[in-house]
Amino acid sequence: MTPPVTRPGIQDQGNQRILVQGRSLAMQLCVLLKTARIHDVGNVAFHGPLVSFIETVDQLYTAEGEFKLQAVGDFLYINQGRLKLDGSSYASYQYLIDEFRTRGLSGFAFSGKVTPPEVKKFVRLFLDVDVKSQEPYEEFCASLTKLSVTHLVPLRTVVPQSGTINVEEARDSRKVAKRTFYRAIEATKTVMLSARDKRPVDLRKAKRAVQSIVDLILNEEFSLIGLTAIKNHDEYTFQHCVNVSILSISLGQRLGLNKKMLGELGVAAILHDLGKATIPGWVLNKPGKLTVEEWKLMTGHPVQGVKMFS
Numbered sequence: 023m024t025p026p027v028t029r030p031g032i033q034d035q036g037n038q039r040i041l042v043q044g045r046s047l048a049m050q051l052c053v054l055l056k057t058a059r060i061h062d063v064g065n066v067a068f069h070g071p072l073v074s075f076i077e078t079v080d081q082l083y084t085a086e087g088e089f090k091l092q093a094v095g096d097f098l099y100i101n102q103g104r105l106k107l108d109g110s111s112y113a114s115y116q117y118l119i120d121e122f123r124t125r126g127l128s129g130f131a132f133s134g135k136v137t138p139p140e141v142k143k144f145v146r147l148f149l150d151v152d153v154k155s156q157e158p159y160e161e162f163c164a165s166l167t168k169l170s171v172t173h174l175v176p177l178r179t180v181v182p183q184s185g186t187i188n189v190e191e192a193r194d195s196r197k198v199a200k201r202t203f204y205r206a207i208e209a210t211k212t213v214m215l216s217a218r219d220k221r222p223v224d225l226r227k228a229k230r231a232v233q234s235i236v237d238l239i240l241n242e243e244f245s246l247i248g249l250t251a252i253k254n255h256d257e258y259t260f261q262h263c264v265n266v267s268i269l270s271i272s273l274g275q276r277l278g279l280n281k282k283m284l285g286e287l288g289v290a291a292i293l294h295d296l297g298k299a300t301i302p303g304w305v306l307n308k309p310g311k312l313t314v315e316e317w318k319l320m321t322g323h324p325v326q327g328v329k330m331f332s
Contacts, residue, residue: 092129
């Protein structure tokens with residue numbers, strides 16, 4: 023008997039579909055919790071997010087059986103598959119991870135299809151947990167058991183067993199993001215200090231750094247966006263330029279710009295303050311109000327930046 027022919031890529035397509043549904047689930051859970059902070063779960067405003075959440079849980083349970091949504095480090099996973107970040111999901115993912123952590127959770131196991139009453143009880147209890155208590159996890163579990171919420175099982179924050187979740191993958195992704203971020207800062211610093219000292223400005227290093235940012239964002243690795251929140255007074259000007267470049271590329275990617283255009287946008291953004299290299303330090307760092315002449319110097323820095331390449 024001839025064995026059945028398996029078309030290549032079928033399993034990959036299935037895995038990708040689970041990841042897409044997992045991404046929807048995470049974002050819907052975020053909307054559900056945020057809505058419940060404003061409206062009671064009986065309010066009509068809660069109904070739409072509730073229906074969407076239940077439908078996605080049903081789809082995942084039909085495809086996977088019991089499944090888990092949990093946080094490891096700065097990433098969310100659906101079972102063993104890491105949910106990649108993009109510009110529209112970053113805030114939602116971070117919100118869930120923070121909410122999980124304050125309750126001593128890594129996430130939840132879904133042991134069956136859920137009902138509207140069960141989800142409403144779950145959301146109420148989740149938001150009512152005293153996050154300042156010594157055991158918020160135990161309090162949450164006890165409350166769920168008491169109200170017979172059985173298909174949403176809290177998972178305590180633990181170091182995952184080998185083979186359950188690829189912790190190394192998450193660590194490696196963070197390392198790549200940090201390395202790209204700090205290399206971009208160093209490249210920006212080199213360009214701006216060269217401009218300040220009236221030495222030739224070599225853009226090759228900055229262009230390479232920007233291309234690394236573009237590559238990460240095109241691969242939907244938006245870990246870089248989290249790094250833009252870092253505050254470093256000593257490196258403020260250089261880091262600000264890199265932050266503007268990252269956010270500009272992220273926005274450009276969402277607008278559908280191609281890779282070449284994203285690279286050009288990123289370089290323009292990283293150089294947007296280059297003209298500040300011509301402003302005296304005592305003006306640039308003046309703590310008090312600027313005089314009319316000082317303000318004129320400050321507002322003229324974009325034109326000065328352009329002149330450096332004329």
